[in-house]
Amino acid sequence: MEGYAGFIGILLALLAGLAAGKAWERYKLQDGRWIDRRRGRESPHYMLGLNFLVANQVDAAIDELTRAAEVAGDPAEIRLILGNLYREKGQVGRAIQEHQSLLQRTGLRKLEHANVMLCLGLDYKHGGFVDRALEAFTEVLRLDPGNRYALANLEKLYEEQHQWDDAYATRQKLAQDSTPDARQHHEMILAFLDNERGTQALKRQDYQEAAKRFQAAVDLDPANPPAHLNLGDAQLVAGDTAGAVAAWERLVQAAPERAYLAFSRLEAAYPTLGDPQRYAALCRRLIAENPVDWRARLALARFLEREGRPREAIDPLLEALVHNPHALTLHQGIWQVLSVLELPPDLIRRYIDVTREAVFYMDPHLCVRCRYRSTELLWQCPHCHEWNTFIEERMAPAKDSEATLTS
């Protein structure tokens, strides 16, 4: 996985270099003589270097490209690529040196300057020099306002620094003039950023601004779970229970697989609206719509038990266990009900039968982008930094997984 990501990184480095190279004039006056920029590309060393790159042999590629640069009188586009390759190899100091020396060359045009600056920004980012990276990308945008590489890198840096307002403004620029599909993806991320801005407003006790940001987030992406939860919480604090319930129910509606995040809130709020049975109805509806929903079954069982109907609670609990045998809360819930019922042998036998079929494993939350695993649900992946990429891996009965292994 790492090797593959590294390879993609190298190809991107090459492409960034080539894009920069395109911007260079083919002929240029240097030290009083005309240099033909094609000479670098026509050299066999250049082609060999590219072949080594495609084969992911970075050291050999660097050797050949260095030779190609020497033959052609050190054209800047090859030095730019070399700098990028040093960075991908982890030699950040060397990369910075290469790119800084390019900036020293006289007669750089505006776009050339911007391209070198972009590469330098990537070097700084790679080396963890956040302030210098921010400066470099900002400078790229001053020279070339629509530069999407710079915008994308700048936004990630702002996110890492928790500068959510800046991240939002930068993502907005990226969202401008994008295709409808890309636009939807940008809006999904803008919603998370708005949610973060709202959370920041909450911390400084600016409740009005917070509610505004959470509302903006759900307007951008009606399926954004944390914004719905936070919007409801803000309305509850303001004394508007009906408004809070409406916000949480919109989450259930828009993202039923995340409905469980609102369960405890709704269960507490319904009685104050004079309708406690609405909670059981909600759970039953979710189970009917999605038969593998183990959390709605657990919620229903807990509700029934609290209502003094433990015998009715056991069925949803045992059904839930089939779909998620590793959930400790289910086992605890089952033993709780069994002990209230004074351990009836028939129910204990059913429990043992269900668990015998089960396979247990941990870390059910999986990032679909980089395969990072987590025990808890996360909105942004700590490994690849992408938003909203976690799914819950379905549990399989032991018999099924054995069959898969032997086939």
Ligand SMILES: [Zn+2]
């Ligand atoms: Zn990830």
